[in-house]
Structure formats: C-alpha cells, structure tokens
Amino acid sequence: MPLLARRHAPARTIELTILLALLGTGGRVVHAQRPDAAAGASSLRPLAYTRIALSNGLIALVNEDHSSPLVVVDVWYHVGSKDDKPGRTGMAHLCEHLFNEGSPNLDQTEKAFYNSIGGTSPHYAATTEDITHFFIAVPSNELETVLWAESDRMAAPFARADAKQLSGVREVIGQERDRNVENFPFGVARELAVAELFPVGHPYHMTPLPPMADLYSATIDDLETSCAPYYVPNDAVLSISGDVNASVVRGLIQKYFGGIPRGAAIARPSAAPVSLTGEKRVVLEDSRANQPRLQIDWPVVGFSHPDRLALRALASALSLNRFGRLSTLLINDRQLATTVSVDYYDFEKAGVFEILVVPRPGASMTTIETLVDSVMASLPSTPLTARELERFNDYNATSAVSSLETRFARADTLAHGEIFAGDPVAYAKQVAAARAVSPSDVQRAIGRYLTNGRLVMSLVPAGKLDLISKPNLPFRNVTPPSSVRAKVAP
Amino acid sequence: MIASRMISAALGALAFFASRASSQNVDRSKRPNVGAPPTFKFPKVETHTLANGLRLIVVEDHALPLVSTRIVVGADSTLDPVGKEGLYAITVGALRAGTTSMSPDQLADAFADVGTTVAPTGFTTTTPAFARALALAGDMLVHPLFDQAGIDRRKAAHAATARRLAQTPFTLPRHLFYAELFGASDPYVRSLVPTEASVGGITRDEVLRFYDEHIRPNTTTVVIVGDVNDATARKEVTRVFGGWRSRPGPTSKESAAATATRPTTIYLCDVPGTQAYLYVGSAGPMLSPDFYALDLAAAISGARMQQTLREKRSFMYSGNAGLVSRRPSAPSAYVGSTSLNAAKADSALVEWLSLLKGLGDTRGVTAQELDAIRRNRIGALPARIDGPDSLAARVVEMVRDGLPLDFYDTYAARVASVTGAEVAAAASKYIDTKHLVIVATGDRAILEPALRAANIAPVIVVDPNGKPIEP
Numbered sequence: 001m002p003l004l005a006r007r008h009a010p011a012r013t014i015e016l017t018i019l020l021a022l023l024g025t026g027g028r029v030v031h032a033q034r035p036d037a038a039a040g041a042s043s044l045r046p047l048a049y050t051r052i053a054l055s056n057g058l059i060a061l062v063n064e065d066h067s068s069p070l071v072v073v074d075v076w077y078h079v080g081s082k083d084d085k086p087g088r089t090g091m092a093h094l095c096e097h098l099f100n101e102g103s104p105n106l107d108q109t110e111k112a113f114y115n116s117i118g119g120t121s122p123h124y125a126a127t128t129e130d131i132t133h134f135f136i137a138v139p140s141n142e143l144e145t146v147l148w149a150e151s152d153r154m155a156a157p158f159a160r161a162d163a164k165q166l167s168g169v170r171e172v173i174g175q176e177r178d179r180n181v182e183n184f185p186f187g188v189a190r191e192l193a194v195a196e197l198f199p200v201g202h203p204y205h206m207t208p209l210p211p212m213a214d215l216y217s218a219t220i221d222d223l224e225t226s227c228a229p230y231y232v233p234n235d236a237v238l239s240i241s242g243d244v245n246a247s248v249v250r251g252l253i254q255k256y257f258g259g260i261p262r263g264a265a266i267a268r269p270s271a272a273p274v275s276l277t278g279e280k281r282v283v284l285e286d287s288r289a290n291q292p293r294l295q296i297d298w299p300v301v302g303f304s305h306p307d308r309l310a311l312r313a314l315a316s317a318l319s320l321n322r323f324g325r326l327s328t329l330l331i332n333d334r335q336l337a338t339t340v341s342v343d344y345y346d347f348e349k350a351g352v353f354e355i356l357v358v359p360r361p362g363a364s365m366t367t368i369e370t371l372v373d374s375v376m377a378s379l380p381s382t383p384l385t386a387r388e389l390e391r392f393n394d395y396n397a398t399s400a401v402s403s404l405e406t407r408f409a410r411a412d413t414l415a416h417g418e419i420f421a422g423d424p425v426a427y428a429k430q431v432a433a434a435r436a437v438s439p440s441d442v443q444r445a446i447g448r449y450l451t452n453g454r455l456v457m458s459l460v461p462a463g464k465l466d467l468i469s470k471p472n473l474p475f476r477n478v479t480p481p482s483s484v485r486a487k488v489a490p
Numbered sequence: 491m492i493a494s495r496m497i498s499a500a501l502g503a504l505a506f507f508a509s510r511a512s513s514q515n516v517d518r519s520k521r522p523n524v525g526a527p528p529t530f531k532f533p534k535v536e537t538h539t540l541a542n543g544l545r546l547i548v549v550e551d552h553a554l555p556l557v558s559t560r561i562v563v564g565a566d567s568t569l570d571p572v573g574k575e576g577l578y579a580i581t582v583g584a585l586r587a588g589t590t591s592m593s594p595d596q597l598a599d600a601f602a603d604v605g606t607t608v609a610p611t612g613f614t615t616t617t618p619a620f621a622r623a624l625a626l627a628g629d630m631l632v633h634p635l636f637d638q639a640g641i642d643r644r645k646a647a648h649a650a651t652a653r654r655l656a657q658t659p660f661t662l663p664r665h666l667f668y669a670e671l672f673g674a675s676d677p678y679v680r681s682l683v684p685t686e687a688s689v690g691g692i693t694r695d696e697v698l699r700f701y702d703e704h705i706r707p708n709t710t711t712v713v714i715v716g717d718v719n720d721a722t723a724r725k726e727v728t729r730v731f732g733g734w735r736s737r738p739g740p741t742s743k744e745s746a747a748a749t750a751t752r753p754t755t756i757y758l759c760d761v762p763g764t765q766a767y768l769y770v771g772s773a774g775p776m777l778s779p780d781f782y783a784l785d786l787a788a789a790i791s792g793a794r795m796q797q798t799l800r801e802k803r804s805f806m807y808s809g810n811a812g813l814v815s816r817r818p819s820a821p822s823a824y825v826g827s828t829s830l831n832a833a834k835a836d837s838a839l840v841e842w843l844s845l846l847k848g849l850g851d852t853r854g855v856t857a858q859e860l861d862a863i864r865r866n867r868i869g870a871l872p873a874r875i876d877g878p879d880s881l882a883a884r885v886v887e888m889v890r891d892g893l894p895l896d897f898y899d900t901y902a903a904r905v906a907s908v909t910g911a912e913v914a915a916a917a918s919k920y921i922d923t924k925h926l927v928i929v930a931t932g933d934r935a936i937l938e939p940a941l942r943a944a945n946i947a948p949v950i951v952v953d954p955n956g957k958p959i960e961p
Contacts, residue, residue, distance in 0.1 A: 067553040069528030070872035105518045109801060115793070116862035118527065118869015137873040144522040152518045171804035171831075178765045179807055179829050185657045243528075259515050287762070290657045291650070321607065322598040332643070338650035360646060361653075391602040398605030402556055402614050405877030 046428030047404065049414055050246035052253055056262040057234025060253045061414045061424050063241040065407065071242030073146045074135040074411035075154075078237075078419050079230035081129050081210070082203030082269055082349070087217075088226055089210045090173070093127040094218065095158075095227035097169045099134070100125055102160045103153035110134070110149060117142050122408065127208045130348040131419060132230075135408060140243035144252055150238070151256035157231035158223050170215050177209050182482045185289040186459050192478050196280050196455045197299045197352060203269040204350050232263025239415035241407040271349035274299040276453030281475035286483045287462035293358045294365045294469055295457040296372065300344070300351040300449045303420045308346055309430065310445040311353055313437050315342040316392035317384050318355070318375070323391065325375050326355065334371065336363040348420050353450065365458060365469035379446055383439035393435055400427075530871045532898035533881065536720045540728060542736040543708025547885055547895070548723045549715040551878055557620040557716035558878035560612040560886050561627060564709025567681035569700075576652070576684035577692055580644050581700045585610040587640025590633045594640065600626055610634075614879055617717045621726050628730035631710075634701065641694050649686045656685075659829070659931075660767055662759065662954055667769035667929040669956050670757055671823060678816055708736040713885045716878035751925040754947040756839075758938060759931045759954060766832040766932030770842060771825040774813070774920040777892070782904045783916035788812045788824055789863050790855055790913065791921065794845040795826060805838045806830040815891045824921050832932040836940035839930075843923055843946060850918030860910050868902045 052060040081092050100110050111124045119138045126133055138146055153159075181187040191207045198205045218226075238257070240249060276299065301307050318326045319342035330337040339358035345351055357368050404410050417426035458468035458475070462484045468475070538546040567578040586609060588594045601607050604619040610630035615623045655661050661683070668679045712731070714723045751772070761767075774784065792811035799805045809828030816822050830838055849855065875881040888897055928947065930937055941949050951959045 065553070068872045068876065069530070070876065105520075112793070112797065112801075115866045118865045120866070120870035120873045137870070137876070139527045139869045139872065141525045141527050142869075144524055148518060148522050151516075155518070168804040172800060172807055175765070175805070175830055176807035178831070183659055183763045183765045183829075255516055256518075288657055288659070291653050321601060322594055323602075335643075335646070338647055358650060360650070394602050394605045398616055398619070401554065401616055402606070402879075405554060405556065405879055407876055 046425040047410055047414060049424055050250075051418075051424065052246075052250050054233065054253065054258055056258070056260055057232075058236055058238065058253070058257050058260075059418055060238040060240065060249065060257075061411075061418060062244065062246040062249045063239075063407075063410050063414060064244060064246060065241060065410075066243050069140045069243050070137050070407065071140045071143050071146075071240060071244050072135065072137045072407040072411045073143070073150065074133060074239040074241075074408065074415060075150055076131050076133040076237045076239065076415040076419055077230055078131055078235045078266070080127060080131050081206055081208040082271070082347070083230065084206060084210075085226065086201065087214060088222065089206050089214045090208075090212070091214075091218065091222065091226040092132060092230075093208045094166075094169065094173065094215055095223070095230070096125050096127045096132045096134075097173060098158055098161050098165065098223065098227065099132075099153060099231065101165055101169070103149065104156050104159050105152050106149055107160075110136075110153070113149065114138065114146070117145055119146075128347075129204060129208060131416075133412075133415070135411065137242075137407065143240075143244055143249070147252050147256045151260065154231060154233065154236065154257065155260045157228055161220060161223055163220050166218070166220055170212075170218075173209075173215065174212055177212060181209060183288070186284065186286050186293070188480060188483060189284055189295065189457065189459060192282070192284060192480075193295065193297050193354075193455060193457060194352070196282060196478075197276070197297055198274055198350070202274065202350075203271050204347060229263060229266060232266075233257060233260050234262050235266055237415045237418050239411040239418075241411040241414075271302070273301070274350065275449075275451070276455070279452050280455045281470070281473055282455065282457050283465065283468050283475050283477045283479070284457060284459045284483065285462040285464070285477070285479040286459070288483075289459070289461045291358065291361070292365060292458065292460040292464065292467045293356060294368055294372075295357075295455075295459060296355045296369075297455040297457070298353045298450050298453070300353045302349045302351045303346045304348075305351075306433075307441075307445045307448065308344075308351070309434050309437050310441040311344050311351070311449070313384065313389060313392045313434075314442050314445065314450075315344050315353070316395065317388040317442075318342040320391060320395065323388070326357075326372060329371060329375060330357060330368060336360055336368055336371070365467060366471075369456065369469040376446075376450065380443060384442050385439075389437065389439070396434060527865075527869060528872075530868065530898075530902050532871075532875070532884075535885070535895050537895065538724055540707065540732060542732065542734055544727070544731050544734065544736075545711040546724065546727050547711060547713045547889070548718075548720045549713075549881060549885060550717075550719060551715060551881060552717050554878065555617045555717050556614060556878050557617055557714065557718050558612075558614045558882040559620070559624060559627065559715075560713040560882050561610065561631060562711040562713065562886055562889050563611070563631075563705050565700075565704035567684075568677035569704060570677070570681060570684075572675070572680070573688055574692055574696060575680050576648050576689040577696060577700050578681075578704075579684070580641065580648055580689065580692055581697045581705070582611060583644040583648065584636055584641045584697055585630045585634045587643060588635035588637060589629045590635055592629065597626065597630070612713075612882075620718055624726050625730050631705070632731065632734045636694065636698060636701070638694055641697055645689055645692060648684065648689045652684050652686050652689055655683070659761075659763070659765075660827075662761060663767040663769050663929050663931040664827070666757055666759060666931070666952065666954075666956050667771065667825070667827075667927060668823075670755075670927045670929065671771065671773050674956060706737045707731060707734040708738075711889050713882055713889065715882040715885065751922075754924055754926040754928065756928040756930060756941055756947050756949045757956070758934065758941065758949055758951050759929070760934035760951070761931045762933060764832055764933070765829045766835040766930055766937055767827070767829045768835060768839065768842075769825065769827045769929040770839075770846075770926055771823050772921060772926050774822060774824050780912075780916045780919065783908050783912040784824075784920050785813060786860070786863055786867065786905065786908055787849055787855075787913045787917040787921060789867065790859055791826065791846055791849060791917070793859070793863065794849075795828070795842065798841050798845055799828065799830070799838055803834075803837070803841065805834045805841075815887075832936045833940075835930060835932065835937055836944040836946070839928065839941070839946050840944055843926075846917075846921055846926075847923045850914055850921060850923075854914040855910050857910065860908075860913065864905055864908070867905050871898070871902065 050062040079092050084091050114136045119136045121136045318324050327340040330340050337357050337359050341356045343354045414424040417424045460467045533549050536548040570577045604623045606615045608623045608626045613623050665682050672679050795809050795811050806828045811826035814823045814825050
C-alpha cells in the first residue's frame with residue numbers, strides 16, 4: 001500500500017558493524033567490543049538464516065528467534081513499477097491490490113482473514129519501484145495457516161479477479177492517489193522529479209502510484225500479461241522471521257509450495273546509466289502549500305554499485321546533526337533554513353541523490369541555492385575528514401543493530417539482500433567496505449555524479465513565483481492542473 | 491472484516507488461471523488444523539523510586555544488544571497557557587540546545603560517539619553505549635543551558651512545524667472535530683494547533699518558568715527496556731538523576747470536561763479539493779468497567795468500516811476507528827476518520843452510521859465477529875512488543891494513560907471473557923448514534939447539497955475556526 005520511494009531505509013541497506021547474533025542460538029547475543037561507544041566492533045556476526053531453494057525456483061529464508069511467540073511471514077515478488085510497460089503504468093501496484101482479494105480457497109481478503117487469526121501488520125502489502133511484498137505477523141502456531149493462504153494465492157493468482165472487482169480496486173487506488181499525492185501539498189514533487197531525471201522509457205521514469213489514466217484503460221485481460229507472469233515461485237522470496245523451526249518450515253514449504261509450477265523466465269528491464277546533459281530548472285506551484293522549498297536532485301547509481309557507500313558517506317557529511325556541512329551553514333550559522341535533508345534513494349538499478357531545504361520565512365531561495373553550490377564546490381579542496389567518516393560509520397553501527405529490532409525488519413532485510421544482491425546478508429558484506437570508504441572515494445563519486453547535470457526544483461505556494469530560486473535563469477513551470485485547481489490557501 | 495464475501499464471478503475467474511493449479515497435489519480446500527495459540531506473557535516490570543521521588547521502571551529484555559530508554563516528564567502540551575501554545579514543546583526542545591557544561595557542538599560530538607542522537611526524553615542505543623547516553627540525556631534534562639540563541643532556534647523550528655501542520659489536509663478536520671467534542675478552549679484542543687503567532691510570542695523567561703514549575707524528579711518516570719539488568723539500571727539512574735533536587739507543587743491541570751452531549755450534527759467546512767475528510771465520534775471514558783467491551787466494540791466498528799467503505803463500496807483507501815486516550819480523568823473519545831471521494835461522502839456517512847447503529851441495537855455483533863476480534867486483539871500482542879522500542883512504548887502508554895503496570899498481564903483474559911451482549915451494550919452506551927459529532931471538510935459545493943439531501947443530521951457550515959457561517 002505505501003508507495004514511497006525507498007530512502008536508504010536502515011533496515012534494508014545499512015551496513016552492519018555490530019551485528020545481531022541472537023538468532024538460531026537461543027537468543028544469545030554478542031556485544032560490541034568497544035566499551036565506551038557503539039562503533040568500532042568487528043567481532044559480530046550477521047543475521048543467522050537458513051536458505052531453502054525449491055526446484056520450482058522459490059527461495060525461502062528462515063531466521064529463527066524463539067524469544068517471543070510470534071512469526072513474521074513476508075513474501076516478496078520481484079516486480080515493481082520499473083516493470084510497468086508504456087501505456088500500462090501503475091499495473092504493478094494494481095496487481096498488489098488485486099492479489100489481496102482472496103484466493104480459490106479463501107473467500108475474503110487476506111487482510112481480513114489474517115486479522116481474524118490474530119495477525120497484524122503495519123501495511124499488509126506494499127509496492128515499490130522494484131518489488132511488491134505482502135507481510136504479516138501472526139502467533140507462531142498459525143505459521144502453517146499463513147503458508148496455506150500464501151500458497152493458495154500463489155498457485156492461482158488473481159483467481160477471483162473479475163471486471164467488477166477490478167473496477168472497485170481501481171476506485172480505491174484512485175482514493176489512495178488522491179490522499180497521498182494529489183490532495184497533499186507538493187505531493188506530486190516525487191513523480192515530477194523522476195520524470196525529469198530519467199528519460200521516457202527508462203524503468204524509473206514513473207513512480208508506483210502514477211496518474212490514473214492508464215489504469216482506467218486496464219482490463220481484466222491485462223492481468224494475464226502484466227501481473228500473472230511475476231506471481232510465480234521463481235520470482236518470489238518467502239522470508240520468515242520468528243518463533244519457528246527451520247526444519248519444520250522446510251517441510252511445510254515443500255508441502256504447500258513445492259507443487260506450484262515454475263513460471264516462464266522473466267525478462268528484467270535494463271536501466272542504462274543516466275546523466276543529464278545540463279541543469280534542468282523547474283517550478284512546481286501548489287495552492288495547498290504555505291511555505292516554499294528547494295529541492296536539488298541528481299541521477300546516481302543504485303543498490304549494488306560500489307560507489308553507493310561513498311554517496312552515503314557524503315550525505316552524512318552534508319547533513320548529520322550540527323556537523324553536517326549544509327545543515328550547520330544554513331540552519332545554525334546563516335539561519336536561513338529550518339530543515340536541511342540530504343537523502344540517497346537507492347533503487348535496485350539506479351538512484352537519486354537529493355538535497356532538500358525548507359527556508360525560514362523571508363529567506364531567499366536564491367541565496368540558499370548559492371550557498372548550497374558553494375559548499376558543493378568546496379568539496380574538492382576540503383575533502384571529507386577522518387572525523388566526518390568516523391561519525392558516519394558510528395551512526396551506521398548503531399542503527400545497524402537498532403534497525404533490526406523487529407521481525408518485520410529482519411525478514412525484509414534478508415529478502416532485500418536475496419533479491420537485490422543474491423545474498424540475504426549482503427548488508428553484512430558491506431561492513432568492511434563502509435569502513436574502508438576514503439575521502440578520495442567520495443571525491444571520485446562527487447566528480448562522477450554530482451555534476452551540473454542536475455534538476456533544481458523550486459516548490460512554491462501557488463502564485464508565489466517571486467519566491468523561486470534564481471528567477472532570471474530559464475525554467476519550466478511543471479505544475480499540473482490538480483495542484484492549482486483549488487483556491488489559493490490563505 | 492470478518493464475514494466472508496461472496497464474489498459472483500469467482501468460478502468463472504478461477505478458470506482464467508486454472509492451468510497453473512492443475513498440476514498440484516496438495517489439498518488446500520481445508521484450512522490446516524493448527525495447535526493452540528501460545529500464551530502471551532508481558533515481561534516482568536520492576537519499579538523503583540529514588541529518594542528524590544523519580545520513578546524508575548525497568549523491563550529486562552536480553553534478546554538484542556539494545557537498550558531503549560524513555561524519560562516521561564510530568565508535563566505535556568496541555569499545560570501550555572492560553573496564547574502560548576507550543577511552550578511545552580519548545581521547553582523540551584530547548585533542553586537539547588546545550589547544558590551548563592556542554593555546548594551544542596560538544597553534545598553533537600558525544601552523540602556521534604554513542605552512535606545515535608540522544609534526546610532529553612530518551613534514546614535507543616547499543617548496550618555498551620547505554621550508560622554514556624543516559625548521562626547525556628540526564629545532563630540535558632537536569633542542567634539545561636537555556637540560552638537565548640538555543641531557544642530562538644527551537645522557536646524557528648516549531649514555527650516551521652506549525653506552518654507545515656497548517657497545510658496538512660487532516661489538521662483542520664481533526665481540530666474542528668475535537669473542538670466540537672471538548673470545546674475550543676480545552677487545553678488538549680488548543681495543543682493540537684500551535685500557531686506561528688503563539689510560538690513566536692514565547693519568551694525565554696516563560697521557558698525558564700515552565701521548566702521550573704513542571705520539570706522535576708518527583709513527577710518524572712524513567713523507563714528502561716532492553717539489555718540491561720535491573721541493578722545496573724538502578725545504579726546508572728541513581729548516578730545520573732540522584733542529585734536532582736525534588737520540588738513540591740502542583741504539576742498538572744486537568745482538561746475541562748466534555749461539553750454536554752448534543753444531538754448528532756454535521757459540521758461542514760469548505761476546503762478545496764476532490765477528497766473529503768470525515769471525522770465521526772463521541773466523548774467517552776478511557777477507563778471504566780466497560781473498557782474491554784468498548785475496546786472491542788470500537789475495534790469491530792473499524793473492521794466493519796474497512797469491510798463496508800473499502801471492500802464493498804470502494805469509497806475510501808484507508809480509515810481508522812478506535813478509542814483515543816487522553817490523560818487520566820480527562821475525557822477520552824471514540825473516533826473514526828477517513829478521507830474519501832467527496833462525491834461519495836453522503837453515501838459513506840449513511841453506511842457508516844448504519845454500521846455503528848447496528849453495533850448497539852438488536853443486530854449486535856455476530857459470534858464470528860466477536861471471535862475474530864478477540865483473536866486479533868490477543869494474537870497481536872506479541873507483535874506489539876516486538877523489540878525494546880515497542881516494549882518501551884507500551885510501558886510509556888501505561889504511565890501516561892494511568893493504567894496499572896499489570897495491564898497486559900490480565901488483558902488477554904479480560905478480552906477473552908467479554909460477551910457479545912456486553913459489546914453491544916458498550917456500543918449502545920458510548921457510541922450513541924443519536925449524539926455524535928460529525929465533521930466533514932471538503933468542497934462545500936459538492937458536500938453541502940448532498941449531505942442536506944441525505945438527511946443524516948442537521949448540517950452547520952462553519953469557518954476554519956469552527957464559527958458557524960450564516961446561510
């Protein structure tokens with residue numbers, strides 16, 4: 001259901017220096033070695049897991065933790081909005097909704113059914129640019145019930161789908177888009193940004209929750225080509241964390257999923273590296289907004305690229321606490337901004353590096369952009385310091401542990417590694433690499449990606465074009481009608 | 491959510507993808523028989539009181555090398571004086587802007603050493619960093635610098651928050667709803683909407699006075715959950731907070747009582763856009779002998795709302811219904827809310843009120859509904875304490891809501907013993923469809939004629955401050 005682009009969510013992408021060794025060992029833990037701090041430990045192990053591969057291509061990952069009587073079952077399908085075809089945008093997300101409408105032997109929605117057996121979930125299902133997943137926590141005695149239900153819908157996906165149901169689900173998705181995108185201040189900024197950064201036809205040109213037009217032309221026949229091919233065992237990872245026994249799980253997985261035939265091999269879209277030839281400047285107005293913001297985006301590399309860690313270190317050095325070079329300058333020293341965030345969205349095959357500044361009332365976005373540029377321009381002569389890299393790694397070390405608190409997070413982390421890197425504990429393998437990032441690695445990444453080929457977005461309340469940054473430079477106003485159809489906010 | 495749904499074309503649709511299922515041999519026509527549900531046990535809760543009155547609650551949980559610490563002070567934003575909304579938040583926020591012995595830069599450097607940002611109200615960190623982080627939190631809470639520059643930065647941040655809140659679509663309907671329920675001058679209602687003006691007018695002297703009057707050891711509770719043993723927790727808390735001098739004096743003002751119940755009325759406010767926001771509810775007790783029955787009634791109403799307004803009618807994407815707790819002795823509320831297609835708001839309200847009415851009248855709840863909701867409330871308990879942060883959050887809720895610390899020890903048994911008749915009686919008593927407050931925000935041109943024509947209840951058009959607009 002939630003369709004936000006994944007930021008570098010700690011649970012999935014942060015490297016571990018202190019790792020949890022609790023699982024499969026009766027809950028025993030290994031502590032960090034440095035007594036005075038969280039960081040610097042080297043003797044810790046990654047999440048323990050058992051990997052089960054069926055002959056039909058299904059992968060199951062089992063992380064045992066018997067400290068509490070619950071189990072999380074998290075089924076990932078390797079299909080997201082980057083698999084949406086031209087003229088059929090939004091289909092991956094539509095598939096997610098229709099997949100939750102019952103199965104041959106379950107005549108209610110999976111959400112309602114799971115709730116009735118003691119299940120709970122933050123969102124039950126989600127579609128991102130790269131994957132779709134379905135996740136539930138249940139009392140551990142209900143593991144087999146969940147595997148039964150999950151296998152029932154995988155064996156005959158969309159079996160209950162018909163035109164009436166498609167129509168109803170489409171209305172619900174329309175309300176989801178209205179709530180989270182069209183009726184929300186600057187809610188369309190994300191989709192406008194990726195449309196500018198990635199060219200038409202590029203897999204990341206669209207978001208998972210795009211404008212509704214294509215969905216309104218979708219028919220039930222489209223499920224056969226756009227949904228069903230992906231909901232097959234060879235495109236799925238079943239990740240389980242909690243109070244279960246891996247050998248019991250192995251038998252149940254074989255019983256319920258072993259007979260589901262392998263699907264045809266799936267052609268993955270290729271994502272050619274993108275670099276913009278020059279600066280793009282755009283303006284977005286919104287009648288619901290009462291304060292402007294400045295957003296600067298660069299197209300960069302994705303999860304598996306070696307430069308990813310250098311980009312993360314840079315994001316930290318620019319925005320961490322009082323020491324972030326940008327946050328200190330703009331918030332504390334010059335007092336021009338109330339928020340400065342630097343984010344790296346690492347998708348599977350590409351990424352976005354983003355600086356976002358919310359000015360104080362009256363502060364000039366032109367001045368802010370000039371200062372941002374001066375900080376970026378100074379990086380070659382003042383590379384990251386050892387202390388800046390140390391802070392980056394220290395924060396990583398702690399969040400690596402705290403981000404795996406919940407069984408949902410552990411199941412997600414393992415599945416993410418398996419699908420994105422072919423290694424459930426890929427994050428752990430990057431521990432040494434993160435510690436090894438040098439100032440020159442960061443310099444190289446800056447030179448390679450954070451060039452003049454970028455997008456500068458001025459987001460302003462409707463009609464307030466006097467607030468945009470550097471108004472004398474050419475810009476395009478990309479405001480869609482939905483952002484200004486309302487009355488101007490007071 | 492519970493009752494099954496008939497899908498007319500299911501058989502035809504089955505044939506559509508039947509080929510994949512045909513080669514399988516497992517019989518899925520029957521749900522597996524599973525064993526009895528595990529017994530839920532809330533971890534042991536230890537409580538201590540320091541000589542200065544500070545309360546310590548420790549829950550040991552050694553599954554992870556993590557400690558979650560939450561410091562609950564005996565104040566909140568309902569103590570903000572009229573016109574100074576935001577004072578509590580700025581006071582607590584300004585605690586982070588340096589101590590008498592550490593500059594903001596030194597604090598930030600120390601946070602990097604412990605690997606996480608430490609707030610005076612809590613932190614989560616690895617076991618080895620716990621003692622150092624606790625000392626930093628204690629220093630901020632007990633020895634704040636409160637310099638003008640730090641307070642000014644905090645004011646700027648809160649003014650920005652107020653601006654952001656003002657443009658968020660649910661802010662207005664939520665505020666209008668609670669203002670109708672409890673009165674616009676109720677401290678809780680005022681706390682929902684700090685404004686740039688109220689934040690901007692707060693002075694350093696007011697921050698100092700608020701701290702002096704309301705932040706003290708004898709009204710503070712430190713909650714420590716995770717990989718630390720009780721003795722160590724006591725030792726460290728005593729070391730950090732033992733020297734904090736206790737001071738007597740009143741610390742809390744209760745909110746005003748709920749306004750007298752009035753016949754169900756729809757308050758409509760004009761907001762441009764294609765979606766309408768709806769709030770439906772009534773004031774009711776958080777703590778009473780009826781609590782468990784009402785809790786289940788509220789949960790069933792949420793399940794029915796999902797089933798009717800989303801699954802059956804496709805009106806909404808998401809919606810919520812449940813009990814909202816407030817501080818002890820103050821009125822709590824039953825609240826349902828959603829955003830949906832403005833053109834369907836009238837139909838949605840008709841369905842919604844019908845399902846609420848059905849809970850309390852002779853139709854009551856079905857045995858299947860009751861069984862499902864009981865299983866859900868009990869079965870989901872372990873997931874609600876999955877990890878030290880969640881576990882600490884549950885303890886903090888008990889402290890803030892004035893619940894006994896053995897609340898979860900008896901919860902499952904209490905829920906399991908509630909009968910359908912008790913649920914219906916609680917619904918009838920506390921979710922009285924004849925005395926509901928209904929707020930709708932959205933395009934008046936769409937909403938007003940439809941809501942009046944639907945004849946659900948009288949419609950009063952109000953401005954964003956809740957003041958009726960003459961027709």
